[in-house]
Amino acid sequence: MPVLVMKFGGTSVATLDRIRRAAKRVGVEVAKGYDVIVIVSAMSGETNKLVGYVEETSPLFDAREYDAVVSSGENVTAGLMALTLQEMDVPARSWQGWQVPVKTTNAHANARIEEIPTDNITAKFDEGMKVAVVAGFQGISEEGRITTLGRGGSDTTAVAFAAAFGAERCDIYTDVDGVYTTDPRICEKARKLDRIAFEEMLELASLGAKVLQTRSVELAMRYKVKLRVLSSFEEQSDEAGTLVCDEEDIMESNVVAGVAHSRDEAKMTLVSVADRPGIASAIFTPLADAGVNVDMIVQNISDEGRTDMTFSCPTNQVARAEQAMEAAKEAGDINFHSIIADESVCKVSVVGIGMRSQSGVAAKMFRVLANEGINIKVITTSEIKISVLVERKYMELAVQALHDAFDLDKVA
The missing domain is CATH 3.30.2130.10 (VC0802-like)
Structure with a gap:
């Protein structure tokens, strides 16, 4: 079966109702014939709360224990998403980073993904599982410790899985309906872009645009992963959101994109x-x-x-x-x-x-x-x-x- 990666950010899974809404979107893609890998963030505000606990407990904290604490929010979301899908009669199970395993460097709080073996999840797909719900943002170091990928790391997790599994596309669901020419909160004339080149998105992300983590765009460009940014709160069509793609896939564009x-x-x-x-x-x-x-x-x-x-x-x-x-x-x-x-x-x-x-x-x-x-x-x-x-x-x-x-x- 073709593989599709779907990533849901914190606002998209902030409550049980929103998790159910996201799960219905996953069910639609399963019905189309995809094996789906869902990457989830912690529920909105949860990571900040966990970071606060760490800093209050130990101002000069051990980064290894920091990762152990702040990565736990994604585990909760992954389990709840898998349970919700099961209630919808969609065969699903949750995966923590170490279970895949998502192998990373030892740089705690800012680790980089080194390898994602596909054997474990592929075997479960072959057995009839339709959805693998993976906790984003986290992995495991060579020393066997839990690591985290830095702020926005779930975007990087999603793109890395899309590259590893040769996914048809990687859909990033967030609280905005795409990539805009500028921040619409500052400029009411801001326009949603249908398509944007990897290089442009990489520059915009590194220069302050908050839609995608810079490292996720770097990975997508390197491995030619087609990214689609879209809203989890609006009805979707096949043309919804913004497609981040190769320059050659864009027929015509403005001299300045954003x-x-x-x-x-x-x-x-x-x-x-x-x-x-x-x-x-x-x-x-x-x-x-x-x-x-x-x-x-x-x-x-x-x-x-x-x-x-x-x-x-x-x-x-x-x-x-x-x-x-x-x-x-x-x-x-x-x-x-x-x-x-x-x-x-x-x-x-x-x-x-x-x-x-x-x-x-x-x-x-x-x-x-x-x-x-x-x-x-x-x-x-x-x-x-x-x-x-x-x-x-x-x-x-x-x-x-x-x-x-x-x-x-x-x-x-």
């Missing part, structure tokens, strides 16, 4: 750093070792052998970055005058594969922001994206202005 934003950004500047070979490595290696997620990097023109180095990172990592830099300074690895942290900025980005073949996108973006009186603090570009740091108070204005300027409310 505008993304990230509110909680900080701009950090090391003032008066020695301008010498290896200085970038001396700065960014300790930042990486400290787990600081550096994004935009700008080095000023050198003056008398000294320069300023500016980079951006999430606001909740500022203290960690400052600590890493001071430690490197004390160790004699780098020398700087001071660290300046600006936590009042945000990142706004435009993304589109059409930017490869059309010039003038950057000029247009900068002109639009200038016309709105928005000063750009940092710029970074890639082949299909342009990102800027601006003052946070201008974030919504910037998003709306760029969305209008690139006519994203209109179909190409």
Whole structure:
């Protein structure tokens, strides 16, 4: 039988009624002739509650025990979903990560999937099971300990299963009905996209769009897994939601596919750093070792052998970055005058594969922001994206202005 992977996020399984609604969707696909692998998240709010218990019990917690606690929410959902399907006379059973087994690295709280053997679940399909309900977000390390995949890890679980089982498609059910040109809560003209290229979705996810976890899109692109993002609260058709697919599967698209934003950004500047070979490595290696997620990097023109180095990172990592830099300074690895942290900025980005073949996108973006009186603090570009740091108070204005300027409310 062809295999279909269906993933239900926390809001889609937040109550027993919603679990029943999700189970009915699964039953529809079973009736079409699919063997279905259902990946479930913990019920909405459950993981945050469990994280809170851990942090209250042990502020400097053992990451292995953290994983043991926070992974338990998915186990509950998986069991309830399997029971609900059984009540509907659909042959189903639940699987925890270690039972599959989902083999991962030993990096607790942020493990990566290394292998998903298909033998156990395939054998059960052959015996007549129609639905395997798998607890998302979790796996098992080489040491035999429970691991978790980080926030949004159930998306990654779903794509990894689709790749391992050669699934026809991976449907991600969430509380939105697809991928939009920008956040519809900020811009009422935001339009749902019927299709979006893997590369565009990867950039949007990494730049602040919350629809899919970045790692799940990376996996889908690598293994050519067709992803469909759709709502678990609306009636569905075969064309519902947004299909994330290869660029070749999209007939025509706008030059810019979407505008993304990230509110909680900080701009950090090391003032008066020695301008010498290896200085970038001396700065960014300790930042990486400290787990600081550096994004935009700008080095000023050198003056008398000294320069300023500016980079951006999430606001909740500022203290960690400052600590890493001071430690490197004390160790004699780098020398700087001071660290300046600006936590009042945000990142706004435009993304589109059409930017490869059309010039003038950057000029247009900068002109639009200038016309709105928005000063750009940092710029970074890639082949299909342009990102800027601006003052946070201008974030919504910037998003709306760029969305209008690139006519994203209109179909190409």
